[in-house]
Amino acid sequence: MTKKLYWEDATVSSFKSNILSIEPYEIDPSKFVVVMEETAFYPEGGGQPWDEGTIGSSAVVYVYEENDTIYHVVEKAPTETKGVDCQIDWERRLDLMQQHLGQHILSSVFEKLFSATTVGFHLSNEYVTIDVTKDSLTYGEASLIESEANAVVFSSLKVFTHFPNDEELKKLPLRKPPSVTEGIRIVEVEGYDFSPCGGVHPLQTGSVGQIKIRKWEKMKGHIRVEFVCGGRALKDAAWKNRQINEISNLLSIKDVETKEFVEKLVADSRKLEKTLRTYRRELMDYQIKELHASAEIHKDCSLVVKVFDGEDFKTLQSMASSLNQYPNTVALLATKTDKAQVVFTRSKDLDINMNQLFKEVIELVDGRGGGNPQTAQGGGSNLSNLDGLMTAAVMKIKNEYLK
Template sequence: MKLYFSDIIIDSKLVKYGVKQLTRKLFWEDPYLASFSTTIVSINDDVENAGSYLVELAETAFYPEGGGQPWDEGQIGDANVTYVFEKNDKIYHRVDILPTKKEQVECKINWERRFDFMQQHLGQHILSSRFHKLFNARTIGFHLGKDTVTIDLLKDSFTVEEFQRVEEEANHIIHLNLPVFSLYPSDEELDSLPLRKAPKVEDNIRLVEVKNTDYSPCGGTHPSRTGEVGIIKIRKWEKMRGNVRVEFVCGLRAVMDSWGKYQQFNSITNLLSVGDTEAFEAVEKIHADNKRMNKQLNQLKKSLLEYQIKDYYSSADKIKDYSLVVKVFDNVDMKYLQQVASLLNQYPKTIALLAARNDKAQVVFTRSKELKIDINQLFKEVISLIDGKGGGSEVTAQGGGSNISNLEGLMDAAVLKLKHEYIK
């Protein structure tokens, strides 16, 4: 049985076509139905969401979450519908307050949200069909998000030119303004149709056909003609567990995405005082210059650090024939402490106790490799003074704690232990 999505079936139910449903699905009969009047069958407390209620309607135009498409929102009387789901062929609507009426309740769909989802969902059908036709890449995942849509394709890679070809053909189908049908085929009819993918259910199979172009099992809502998708724009792609994930947008989302990119590009050209065609070359030059300057800066930092390390060593306290470096830094990170420690422990008979004050206290203890002092043991004996934890090896140990105010006390305690217990 073939139905145009634009056909409004008021007096007949889909049961007539062999489709079983306990809650009548008006969104299948007419996806453009934005308001309707019906009867509330039941209202129950939502045990999973305190203060909310689950409303069952005799019939509903609210689409329940499923098949990769989010649920509809709107109102049932004075109550706001925040979530819709289907369970055991019944559709339940989560609302924030108890509806004041049960008979002839006026219901309203958030049409802007619904039509956006319709555009994105049909766009996904079109795009998936092109990937399948051109490159035999089957869609194995679909997610319709608030801002973007993604599909996962059973293929390990594509070229930029292949993505461009898919996008061009998908938009050509949109421009043809082909009609979209809802099909409820018999088993014999199902076997004769060139399905892009196999149905996930055995009964009540519903197909969506883009005229003579794509046949796909689907329970979602879609526009009645491909032209209503407006435009499909692939935004980016990435490898994902051996497959390829493609992110795209359709309709108004694509327009807004393009406008946002134009504003950014225009700001860049104005900032660089270059024309559109010169922007990439200018940015490329800045990137190369920045890379070169960062390399020079890192070399200077390394030279400065090496000079500082020599100064730390030369000015270190002497305990017998050991050199003891004790430093507490402000606003340096653990990576910096580790770097200083790795350079200091290259000097002979050297022990370094290093710490930093940040959001929390951080500590690194280290020693020259030829020494027999157990630095990890020393570290564990004092780290509790800053309510900290950590550890390491006999050569180097590190960690952190929350009691910054006692960081100096920790360092003093470590020095005393070294002098009286570890260096003999």
């Protein structure tokens, strides 16, 4: 059993310990697993990531616990085994402690204000989420929750840990029941919250700095709330402040006017897009009429042949769908973009297998695709031979399909 120094004092960032064993790491034999008599390295568990740092000159990259023994995965085997100097990456540890205690406080506030229980918790290197038993969450409710949570933070309440016996445990107002039956550890936020937890936390709530709810969404019948605390909240505010200032400067408006101004821009943009779609449709209708009017007549059939430069393939498909509504019409359309793309189609009154025609010529552009007897489409990489493909298709239509 490894002695857990982090349970005795979560602020310990450096310590000395004796190494009991050094073994190759089974998952990655290039690394080693170190077991020590005592450790301040927190192992992965309880939703909290592991500590990093050094054992001697060996970098600790992962820490886990099995059967009360804590295993430290290191990059290289330590050269000393007695009284080895160990150092915790304190910036990482403090960040994780801020997030974890912030979660306790936020979960407690949800419980107190809305009787919403926390049923899920995830602490990553970037953000924290909790899943709460609430059907919905409004901005007003989120603001109220955030204000109450930060009031707890700013009160600098002390944080205690308890290892109660059965009788003592029954008297505690636990926010949730323990998940274990032995060695139960309770983390108390001075008279405000009592929660079973094996993680590490600051010694008082003021160290959390600030709790900021970032966003929320419905998730499997619950609400998933994403938030950040402490240094993460400061960084979150910094980049948002920078961006809002850059946007307001770009638009030559006050920062407080940004939302309303952007909403107007979006509304105007949507109106313009709608108008542009209308004009594009009218233009395409005109193009289709012009294409059909100028088509070559062969054997009483209108033969529409057009190669576009840079036209969108969806537009090409739409034009083909309109052209095949004309009677006695064959349309061979192509566009040159980053590759050669073609659409062959014909009106329903013609007995021509456009898919067969397509298959006969598509290899000229090293392409592939297919369709049905009325319409076939596809593309290829050989742009330089697209004109040759179209010429071959026209010749086949005239000489083989419209005899």
